[in-house]
Amino acid sequence: MTLHGHVPPEPDLVQLLTPEGVRVEHPDFPLDITEDEIGALYRDLVLVRRFDSEATALQRQGELGLWASCLGQEAAQVGAGRALRTQDMAFPTYREHGVAWCRDVDPVTLLGMFRGVSLGGWNPNENNFNLYTIVLGAQALHAVGYAMGVTRDGAVGTGEPARDTAVLAFFGDGASSQGDVNEAFIWAAAGNLPVVFYCQNNQWAISEPVERQSRIPLFQRAAGFGFPGVRVDGNDVLACLAVSRMALNEARSGQGPTLIEAYTYRMGAHTTSDDPTRYRLSEELETWKHRDPIERVRAYLVREAGVGSGFFDGIEAEAEALAVRIRAACRELADPAPLDIFDNVYVDMTDELAAQKADFAEYLESFEAPAQGATR
Secondary structure, three states: OOHHHOOOOOOOOEOOEOOOOOEOOOOOOOOOOOHHHHHHHHHHHHHHHHHHHHHHHHHHOOOOOOOOOOOOOHHHHHHHHOOOOOOOEEEOOOOOHHHHHHOOOOHHHHHHHHHOOOOOOOOHHHHOEOOOOOOOOHHHHHHHHHHHHHHHOOOOOOOOOOOOOOEEEEEEOOHHHOHHHHHHHHHHHHHOOOEEEEEEEOOEEOOEEHHHOOOOOHHHHHHHHOOOEEEEEOOOHHHHHHHHHHHHHHHHOOOOOEEEEEEOOOOOOOOOOOOHHHOOOHHHHHHHHOOOHHHHHHHHHHHOOOOOHHHHHHHHHHHHHHHHHHHHHHHOOOOOOHHHHHOOOOOOOOHHHHHHHHHHHHHHHOOOOOOOOOOO
8 A cells, every 4th residue: 555545534523313313322522412403403494494494585586686595504503503602603605594594683684695685684793793705715714713702801711601702704615615704714723712613514615515525534633733623423413512612612721722623415406596416416415305304313213212293383374474474574665865875885984985975975865856847
């Protein structure tokens, strides 16, 4: 064998609930959870999927300019989102609708940016959930900067559960190839910062498969930066919760960063402007349908917990009511005033920007209807 002939074995996933809905134990990641709490996770998964499918439909009806679906990734997001404490801060990409749900961000506000009526729609400090970041991987550096601030504020390793703070940075397998993400790894390691990097490996960076991006499983990259990495079944909400909870606890206690690779699959298109049938096989999609993150929890609740149909009917009714509210509220989102785009660019508006705003106002006024009898 030569050096280049050495191929490391494919690692096992951390899994606590099989695709068939059977609870299994993992020696390194125990999870203390009640049947009611598992039922609550099921509710999260169903409502997030209903919201996501409704947003996709709204885009197809022309109500949104674009939508980035999280179909198939609900467990990865809900598991991580429910591991956060109130004081923790999350930095999402543009697809973390399930995490937003867990942080109590009204789903309607998520639609504002995709409808083009807002630059975000929510106050990041009210829910400790930062605005969506479109620039690929940039939020990893934002998260590291926030983690530096948390450290300097003395909110790490105090032993006070309500004070110790962790930061959770989301990105995808494609963004893991970005310079920003790798720079974030370096800074996090150098400062032993309380940040958990959460990579949702959904297998495709738009049309580029992950095996063309990395020669090794993504979580193994962490070793090169000097902090631990772990790969978890991203379609298993219990495993995602357990692994995220442990990594966040270690970050809060001052043990430094962790990289979590949630191994999942993007069931839909990258965005509604994409057509995945042009670059991936239908057999691959069918394989992943059997690993559906919602069906395995439902199977567990029915077979192992004895949950009756009334529970599921109630959640379906709640999901339908959510969809009705979202449809109506989306169409009622008010268009911003044209000059609002100049506001909130800087804390204090610069002279140059003020001049641009005045020029644009004059331009808009030129469209006013001419007075009666006036000549053009």
